[in-house]
Amino acid sequence: MRTGAGVVRAATVAVSSVVLAVTGITGATAAPVAGAPAPDAAGVRTALERTVGAGAPGAFAVIRDGEGAPQSVAVGKANLDGTPMNADWRFRVGSNTKMFTAVLVMRLAEQGRIDLDRPMRDYLPAGTLPENWTMTVRQVMQHRAGIYDHTNDLLEQSGEETTAAFEKRIRNTVYTPADMVALSVKHGVQYTPGTRYTYSNTDYVLLGMAVEHLTGRSYADVLRTEVIEPLGLTRTSFVVPDKTIAGPHITGYLTNDDRSKPLLDSTESNGSWVWSAGAVISSAADMDRFVGALLGGRLVSDASLRQMTAALPTPTAKIAYGLGLREVSLSCGKVYGHGGIVQGYQTQSFATRDGKRTVVAFANASNNGAVTQGLMNALEPAFCGATGPAKTAKPSLRTKRSPIPAVNVPVADDTRF
Numbered sequence: 510m511r512t513g514a515g516v517v518r519a520a521t522v523a524v525s526s527v528v529l530a531v532t533g534i535t536g537a538t539a540a541p542v543a544g545a546p547a548p549d550a551a552g553v554r555t556a557l558e559r560t561v562g563a564g565a566p567g568a569f570a571v572i573r574d575g576e577g578a579p580q581s582v583a584v585g586k587a588n589l590d591g592t593p594m595n596a597d598w599r600f601r602v603g604s605n606t607k608m609f610t611a612v613l614v615m616r617l618a619e620q621g622r623i624d625l626d627r628p629m630r631d632y633l634p635a636g637t638l639p640e641n642w643t644m645t646v647r648q649v650m651q652h653r654a655g656i657y658d659h660t661n662d663l664l665e666q667s668g669e670e671t672t673a674a675f676e677k678r679i680r681n682t683v684y685t686p687a688d689m690v691a692l693s694v695k696h697g698v699q700y701t702p703g704t705r706y707t708y709s710n711t712d713y714v715l716l717g718m719a720v721e722h723l724t725g726r727s728y729a730d731v732l733r734t735e736v737i738e739p740l741g742l743t744r745t746s747f748v749v750p751d752k753t754i755a756g757p758h759i760t761g762y763l764t765n766d767d768r769s770k771p772l773l774d775s776t777e778s779n780g781s782w783v784w785s786a787g788a789v790i791s792s793a794a795d796m797d798r799f800v801g802a803l804l805g806g807r808l809v810s811d812a813s814l815r816q817m818t819a820a821l822p823t824p825t826a827k828i829a830y831g832l833g834l835r836e837v838s839l840s841c842g843k844v845y846g847h848g849g850i851v852q853g854y855q856t857q858s859f860a861t862r863d864g865k866r867t868v869v870a871f872a873n874a875s876n877n878g879a880v881t882q883g884l885m886n887a888l889e890p891a892f893c894g895a896t897g898p899a900k901t902a903k904p905s906l907r908t909k910r911s912p913i914p915a916v917n918v919p920v921a922d923d924t925r926f
Contacts, residue, residue: 545866545892546841548572552890553582557870560883561585564764565874566772567594570887571793573867579797587873588760589772599744599758599792600871601780602856603849606789607713611650611833612803613720613731615813618646622723625816625832629654632719637690644702646719649712650832651821657696658709659689663782671876672765672773675852683750684781686718706823706830710786713833717785728785740802744792750779754790761853764876772874775853787851793869796858800846805864818845818862827919839918841893844868848885850875857884861892868892878920885918 550572557568567585583594617623623632625647630638632646644654664674693711700707717728724731729747737745746755754776762772780788791799802808809817820829820836827838834845837859846859853875860867868891870884 545574545861546894548574548580548866548892549890549895550580550582552895553887554584556883556887556890557582557584557872559886560872560880563879563883564772564877565872565880565883566762567759568870568872568884568887569594569596569793570868570870570891571596571797572891573797573801575865579794581793589762589774594873595757595759596793596871597757599754599756599790600856600873601754601761601778601849601851601854602789602791602796602858603783603787603851603854604710605791605796605847605849605856605858606783606785606787607833608800608803608847608858609732609736609789610713610716610720610785611817612736612808614646614650614716615809615817615832616735617720617723619810619813623719625650629715629719632723633715634687634718634722637687637715637718639694642698644698646716647832648702649715651706652708652712652830653703653706653821654709654712655699655702655705655707656709656711656715657693657699658707659692659711659714660782662692672763672770675763675773675775675778679782679852680752680775680778682782683779684784686714686784689714689782689784690718706821708830710783713786714784720785732789736799736808740795740798740808742791742795742799745795745799746790747788748780748790749784749788750781752777752779758790759854759871759873761851762874763852764874764880766876773853775875778852780851783851787849793871796856796869797867800858800860800869801864801867803864804845804860804862804867820845825919837888837918839889839893844888844892850881852876855881855884857888859888859892866892881920882917885920889918 553570560568561584567587569583571579571581573579581596583596585594587594618625626645628643629646629649648654663678720731721728732747761776763775806814817832817834820831822829829836835847837844844859848857855872855875857870870887872880872884874880
């Protein structure tokens with residue numbers, strides 16, 4: 510896989526400053542990206558406060574323009590012991606992992622080791638997928654392969670996970686990638702590949718298996734040598750099946766289906782059940798650096814990036830999906846990245862198409878749709894400022910806070926991970 514000058518250059522030009530403050534707006538305010546409205550920090554704070562009001566102990570957003578120092582807006586708590594939210598600490602990024610996996614696959618494609626338009630089964634150990642399964646690598650990356658999501662069987666319900674399912678089948682149970690694919694295959698092909706979009710974590714488990722099969726190395730090792738080390742992502746790791754998060758980290762809380770019961774500390778979890786689809790651990794600074802490098806064309810070739818951002822519609826208006834990248838249409842234009850929700854944590858990591866403005870928004874609670882909506886609403890003021898059409902409501906005379914957007918930023922249909 511490629512380790513060329515473009516990746517090394519990314520490590521030198523990427524943001525090196527650390528978000529230091531615990532609350533408020535921190536870091537030198539960078540000049541806005543040329544032609545882009547300045548971020549509306551008050552609007553971001555309002556969205557984050559609504560996120561906390563909906564049930565998350567804490568939330569933050571880190572916004573960067575160009576190579577300037579990032580701004581951080583943080584509210585609430587990093588844990589229920591009362592520690593203020595700290596945007597510099599580590600957390601589980603959930604399906605933001607899919608961007609990392611997609612990068613590894615695109616690099617293999619650039620080397621001629623994967624043809625995106627050949628069957629997925631050609632790049633897997635023999636017998637992983639049935640011989641008559643014809644879905645291509647590209648269709649798998651687009652979630653248009655008709656492959657059943659194995660996590661539905663582990664959680665036993667649509668939507669998000671229950672605390673009972675988490676304790677019984679997720680926190681301590683270690684699954685192999687082959688185990689998860691076998692769960693999926695039992696359900697058969699769900700529809701003719703290429704004809705529909707249905708988000709499936711199994712798609713990205715298969716892609717991780719292909720990375721291992723073609724390189725003869727573990728997914729964790731390939732990720733480390735191809736992305737983590739070249740970019741200097743010192744707080745990013747893939748430690749499956751270890752359950753702990755090393756170093757200073759934010760505590761994650763799983764919301765009980767019975768809202769009268771307390772939040773469940775779900776920080777410790779082995780992550781094997783989502784593996785290369787959702788088990789990366791990182792920080793806001795590292796996610797900022799990664800997403801900026803990816804959209805800035807410093808991780809894959811221009812041709813690869815054009816394919817990754819060639820997003821197709823999904824059932825959710827204003828949400829499209831490419832190759833490991835989600836496209837969200839805001840009032841000021843389109844942004845690219847991914848969301849991730851895994852027990853106790855949710856993260857939205859997005860950038861403009863040129864990678865010059867990045868936004869990483871985070872909350873430490875899951876299984877709560879209002880928290881997800883609140884966090885998504887931070888993207889509009891962060892990218893589009895205070896003057897977009899979604900800001901038409903008049904502010905109250907009793908507060909200087911920006912109003913909540915009149916139109917919610919759309920939440921993807923696959924909000925679970």
